[in-house]
Amino acid sequence: MAERSRKQNRPASAPSAQGGSSLSAVVAQGYFEASKRPLEILFFLLPFIAFYEYELARVLRSPDGLVTNEAHLALLTLFEAFEIQASALSLPGFLLVAILLIWHALSRGPWIVDLSVVARMFLESAALALPLLVIAQLVARSIPDAAGPMPAAGVEEFGSLPLGAQIAVAVGAGLYEELAFRMVGFGVLLFVFADLLAVPKKWAMAAAIGLSALAFAVYHPLRGPDGEVVMQRFVFFLLAGAYFGIAYALRGFGIVAATHAIYDIATALIVARAADAT
Secondary structure, three states: OHHHHHHHHHHHHHHHHHHHHHHHHHHHOOHHHHOOOHHHHHHHHHHHHHHHHHHHHHOOEEOOEEOOOHHHHHHHHHHHHOOOOOOOOOHHHHHHHHHHHHHHHHHOOOOOOOHHHHHHHHHHHHHHHHHHHHHHHHHHHHOOOOOOOOOOOOOOOHHHOOHHHHHHHHHHHHHHHHHHHHHHHHHHHHHHHHHHOOOOHHHHHHHHHHHHHHHHHHHOOOEOOOOOEOHHHHHHHHHHHHHHHHHHHHHOHHHHHHHHHHHHHHHHHHHHHHHHHO
16 A cells, blocks of 8 residues: 555656746746747737837828838738738738747747746847947948938838837837848758758858848848949948847847847937937
């Protein structure tokens, strides 16, 4: 009887031990690793996605069409090519949420979110946006025809939009440009160089950062009113693309998407303040 009792006690303690170990694993993982987990990224980006979708319906629709970044418009075009009704403008948002949920399910990580990690992700993203503001100022001062801080949002008429619409577009740029250029573009390039061509990992990473940065620069409006390419814009967007590529490689999608959005928001606020002062 004593032997039977000992055998029956073992299964009873297993579930609590497993749940405790899952929680302990998340806590012990550390901030820098936990902030790369897709579940933390999802919870971190959900407010950005919700705000953008709300403003998309409230502000960014017009009789002439949708005013937003080209990456979002490209996703809508892709849905239409597969005969998916893209009139629901939130489809790209659902796609991003689905990607993160599927990613987390495939990773088989615990379905536990550390909210302290999510809070620190915002602080880190805000801090990482500051060097990009400095880079923009350095480019503006060192290259002729500078026009001050430049948004990283791929919208030609960004500066003419109301401030609220600029903030919404900035958030959308962070989400969907980083989805296109870093999560997809960077990932494909890394796969080609590292896996297909067997290039050493560090050189494959450098190639992915450089080529995705070049694509990011070309994607943005580079021509001035006279139709000529403004070198200042090209240099800045190339450097911004490389900066985002490095941030993505080291810190993951959530951090780079929020850093991009916060930079664009800060730029919109700086430009609006300068316009009010004149």
